[in-house]
Amino acid sequence: MNRPRIAIAGFQHETNTFTPIPTPFETFEAGGAWPGLQTGSGVIDTLAGLNIPIGGFIDAADEFDLMPIAWAAAEPGSYVTDDAFDKISGMIADGIAATNDVDGVYLDLHGAMVTQSHDDGEAEILRRIREVTGSELPIAVSLDLHGNMSREFAERASVTTIYRTYPHIDMAETGARACKLLREELRRGEPFAKAWRQLDYIVPIQAQSTRREPGARLYGMLPGLEGNGVSSVDFVFGFPPADVPACGCSVFSYGTDQNAVDAAADTILAALKAAEDELHNPLVPAADAVADAMTVACEASRPVLIADAQDNPGAGATGDTTGLLATLIEAGAQSAVIGMFWDPETALQAHAAGIGGELDVAIGGRYPQLGTGPLKARVRIEALSDGCFVFTGPMYGGATANLGPMAALRILDDGADVTVVVGSNRTQNADQAIFTHLNIQPPDQAIVCVKSAVHFLADYEPIAEKVIFAESPGANPCQLDRIPFTRLRQGVRLGPNGPAFSGSTRSSLSV
Ligand SMILES: [Zn+2]
Incomplete structure (x- = not known):
């Protein structure tokens, strides 16, 4: 087999729908804790070797010929403007379309992007890319542990990997795992069996650390579920200050045996449900x-x-x-x-x-x-x-x-x-x-x-x-039952043992 040609790109944003800080195109151009917008060879020149997902992917991709397209990330803030979203997702989709004979795509996404027009930015990025690649091309995606993922996203991505640490010290490792899974899919020449599950309550952010229980134990279970037809199991804990239907925790599993993949996802979902009493908010x-x-x-x-x-x-x-x-x-x-x-x-x-x-x-x-x-x-x-x-x-x-x-x-x-x-x-x-x-x-x-x-x-x-x-006051509201959500999915519960969402919450935002 010739060396596979893989287009690589990234578009990261964690959108807090309750903050007054806007997210226009300029914030992606400028960057922040991470480098600003990169295109073409700048993607590899600037990002290889960094402890970020695409850095880990590039470093692990020695069997691939990489086609760098574009990569951008901005500091977390409010809704990504339509202008920023259209420009950057356009650069990525057009760049992939202009690259001949691509065997696969790797995307470095966060998983909690909300735009002025789209509740689920990542699902929309994938929709636009699928318009140019078709539905069959392998697309591997790495995600932050704070993703809010929808069924549409899960359907459009071929395979995903997710950080397993919070604080996030395994970002590059997560990109490297995406590389490994993409290689596996290309070698087999057929798509992974998939499973996706959504937890029925939102986990408060302070309860999510993997330096504490039950986070350490839950993420620690994942490697042990791999094998026997299961290639990977991961979950996002979710990013609570986002008033969108997909807000919260979900589980992703991939492999070659659908029954085994379903069982692995169910095992983690059951463990998350069993840990409910431990995931309380310590504020x-x-x-x-x-x-x-x-x-x-x-x-x-x-x-x-x-x-x-x-x-x-x-x-x-x-x-x-x-x-x-x-x-x-x-x-x-x-x-x-x-x-x-x-x-x-x-x-x-x-x-x-x-x-x-x-x-x-x-x-x-x-x-x-x-x-x-x-x-x-x-x-x-x-x-x-x-x-x-x-x-x-x-x-x-x-x-x-x-x-x-x-x-x-x-x-x-x-x-x-x-x-x-x-x-x-x-x-x-x-x-x-x-x-x-x-x-x-x-x-x-x-x-x-x-x-x-x-x-x-x-x-x-x-x-x-x-x-x-x-x-104390701030635009990262953490007391879930006091956040004035209006757009969550019906029935999702606001925190462990919390009340079910039913259209809107009872009191106004107090922070
Ligand atoms: Zn995060």
């Missing part, structure tokens, strides 16, 4: 979180971590709400640090004032509809940076940050000792280097607060005495 009110942290910190030699989970920019939140910061000051927290606030204006003011300077600032709070305004305080500038530094944690380690002007600001308050880190490009704090490059050593603090929901655990949990998930 506590911010005041309780801070009080608990202060009590524990008195006796501990290591810091207490508080996650400002609902303001996690990694889930599309603004990264600038001030609820937890205000609570720290009010409670008189000592030796506390919090960051990163997305606040380019305050960062610029700090740079103008210089290290050691004191000034009055209004930190964050630019979206009053989220329930907090700016926090006004007098601060002293402790450290400054241009936001370019190298990440050091297990998730982003080795990648270079580009967060624009940044500053460490000590709040001048008689009762509290709190330092705030502000930056200019919105990003979640999942890496200690955000603090350490500003001379703040997290292990030396009593309380460390991060604007992140779960990803911070990979780098921060090993240094922590305790981790607390706090509930």
